Amino acid sequence: MKSSLLILAAVLVSVLLVAGFAVSPYPASAWNSLPQEETIPAITNATPANQSNIWIDYPLQPSYLSLTLVTDKSVYLSGEQVDITLTTSAYNTHVNLTAQLPDGSQQTIGDFTFNYTHTVSWTAPATSGQVRLTCTGEALSEVWDYCTRYVCVGDPPDCHYENYPCLRTISVTGNTYNDISVYSRTASISGRITDTDQQPVAGAAVSLLGAGQSTVSNNDGYYQFSYQLGNNFSLVNQIPTITDTITVDAVACEPQPGKTVQIQAGQASSGVNFTLNRVFYPPDFDLSEFTYSDFTNWPAARDFTTWQNIAGITIDGPVQVTRFQYGSKDISPMFFAISNKQLYLITMPESGSYTLDMQGAPNSQYTVAAAATLDGNYLQPVTVDATIAAKGSQRLRFYLQQGQIQLQVLKPFPVLAVIIPIVVIILGGLVAAFFLTGGKDRWGKAFVRQKKSAATEITTSKVSGNKKATMKSTAKRSVRTRAKAK
Numbered sequence: 001m002k003s004s005l006l007i008l009a010a011v012l013v014s015v016l017l018v019a020g021f022a023v024s025p026y027p028a029s030a031w032n033s034l035p036q037e038e039t040i041p042a043i044t045n046a047t048p049a050n051q052s053n054i055w056i057d058y059p060l061q062p063s064y065l066s067l068t069l070v071t072d073k074s075v076y077l078s079g080e081q082v083d084i085t086l087t088t089s090a091y092n093t094h095v096n097l098t099a100q101l102p103d104g105s106q107q108t109i110g111d112f113t114f115n116y117t118h119t120v121s122w123t124a125p126a127t128s129g130q131v132r133l134t135c136t137g138e139a140l141s142e143v144w145d146y147c148t149r150y151v152c153v154g155d156p157p158d159c160h161y162e163n164y165p166c167l168r169t170i171s172v173t174g175n176t177y178n179d180i181s182v183y184s185r186t187a188s189i190s191g192r193i194t195d196t197d198q199q200p201v202a203g204a205a206v207s208l209l210g211a212g213q214s215t216v217s218n219n220d221g222y223y224q225f226s227y228q229l230g231n232n233f234s235l236v237n238q239i240p241t242i243t244d245t246i247t248v249d250a251v252a253c254e255p256q257p258g259k260t261v262q263i264q265a266g267q268a269s270s271g272v273n274f275t276l277n278r279v280f281y282p283p284d285f286d287l288s289e290f291t292y293s294d295f296t297n298w299p300a301a302r303d304f305t306t307w308q309n310i311a312g313i314t315i316d317g318p319v320q321v322t323r324f325q326y327g328s329k330d331i332s333p334m335f336f337a338i339s340n341k342q343l344y345l346i347t348m349p350e351s352g353s354y355t356l357d358m359q360g361a362p363n364s365q366y367t368v369a370a371a372a373t374l375d376g377n378y379l380q381p382v383t384v385d386a387t388i389a390a391k392g393s394q395r396l397r398f399y400l401q402q403g404q405i406q407l408q409v410l411k412p413f414p415v416l417a418v419i420i421p422i423v424v425i426i427l428g429g430l431v432a433a434f435f436l437t438g439g440k441d442r443w444g445k446a447f448v449r450q451k452k453s454a455a456t457e458i459t460t461s462k463v464s465g466n467k468k469a470t471m472k473s474t475a476k477r478s479v480r481t482r483a484k485a486k
Contacts, residue, residue, distance in 0.1 A: 065174030076124040085119045090139035102129025128184040136175040183265035190224040191272035203291025204250035219288035240265040252280040252307040280307040283381035284314045284369035289339045308376045311349040315342040317366020323357035354398040364388040382407045
């Protein structure tokens with residue numbers, strides 16, 4: 001009998017245990033995951049009436065730290081400020097914030113403790129490329145968990161295990177990262193400036209209006225800017241980009257509107273070229289040396305209309321111009337020394353004849369060239385080679401008309417070549433006047449009279465001689481007569 005009762009009691013306890021596990025909201029598999037170090041509460045005869053509600057209001061909390069990392073932008077320029085905002089799910093979170101740089105090195109941005117949210121500023125590296133920002137954190141957190149206890153109910157007591165919600169303090173960790181792109185601030189802009197004849201335009205002033213930068217083209221017409229982008233940029237295909245305007249100003253060339261260009265960080269903008277209409281070509285000059293720097297004391301050189309009506313005379317050699325005339329009027333053209341040559345410019349020239357008096361050492365050789373632009377139409381230059389005469393001076397004639405230019409060396413005539421024709425002309429005039437005025441007849445009559453006069457003089461001379469002889473003979477006879485008388 002006793003053994004039967006013991007067997008029945010064992011069966012009842014087993015049934016109660018199975019029923020308890022069956023009605024428990026805590027899954028059976030969770031029993032194995034409960035913390036082994038959890039202390040089992042003391043046995044009590046009371047079970048909370050709202051046990052089910054507690055399990056619903058306080059679900060199981062995660063046992064890890066939730067971290068987020070965001071930046072104010074995704075793209076930066078080197079040296080730009082990066083604002084990094086961290087957020088944590090725990091109080092007193094200690095984090096380590098690092099940056100993996102493009103060159104492969106790692107930089108510590110900060111190692112600090114904060115509550116819930118914090119913003120830190122960092123300077124983007126000088127090396128361009130992708131940067132990974134990584135944050136690892138650790139904190140102590142009170143989390144809701146399920147604890148177990150041994151409960152005995154009734155008399156005789158019916159004892160079993162049950163679970164209940166409880167708070168535990170545990171150490172939680174977490175990590176997060178974010179990638180940003182860093183670009184170099186330096187960009188380059190380059191191009192070439194030529195004229196409509198594909199000749200390079202040297203010394204052209206090239207300007208970036210927005211940046212306030214300027215440069216000049218070299219002898220081959222090329223120019224280049226090294227541009228530093230500021231923080232106020234826009235993104236074009238996720239590349240920091242600045243929009244600016246390039247203008248070009250060149251001597252004797254028609255102005256052109258500026259070109260709008262996009263300047264991208266770390267990129268080279270090449271091929272920003274300009275073709276200028278050159279209205280005036282200086283005669284016998286290397287165009288690479290015909291720049292604004294040659295006319296620093298002539299502000300009007302930057303006025304395009306100045307070069308639409310202008311004449312230029314270039315002299316290459318050891319001579320000097322002592323006098324410049326338009327017709328018979330002395331003029332004073334502008335003078336410039338360029339490339340060891342003398343350049344005389346006449347603004348608003350008039351059609352007609354110009355003369356230049358040259359002076360130099362006898363037999364000095366030199367070259368003179370002339371070109372002009374009239375009403376925007378360029379006249380092709382002419383060139384002559386000359387040699388200073390033996391007297392050390394020479395005269396040139398520059399004749400300008402609407403369609404062409406003439407340049408001529410005037411050679412002085414010899415003195416005899418001038419005097420002899422004058423004498424011949426005078427004598428010829430006298431002879432002509434002699435015959436035209438009847439001089440021949442008068443000359444003949446005069447010659448006859450002269451002959452008669454000469455004959456009369458001879459007869460008279462003979463008569464006078466006879467008389468003298470008679471007188472002498474008479475005188476001699478008188479002397480002899482007187483002598484005999486004595």
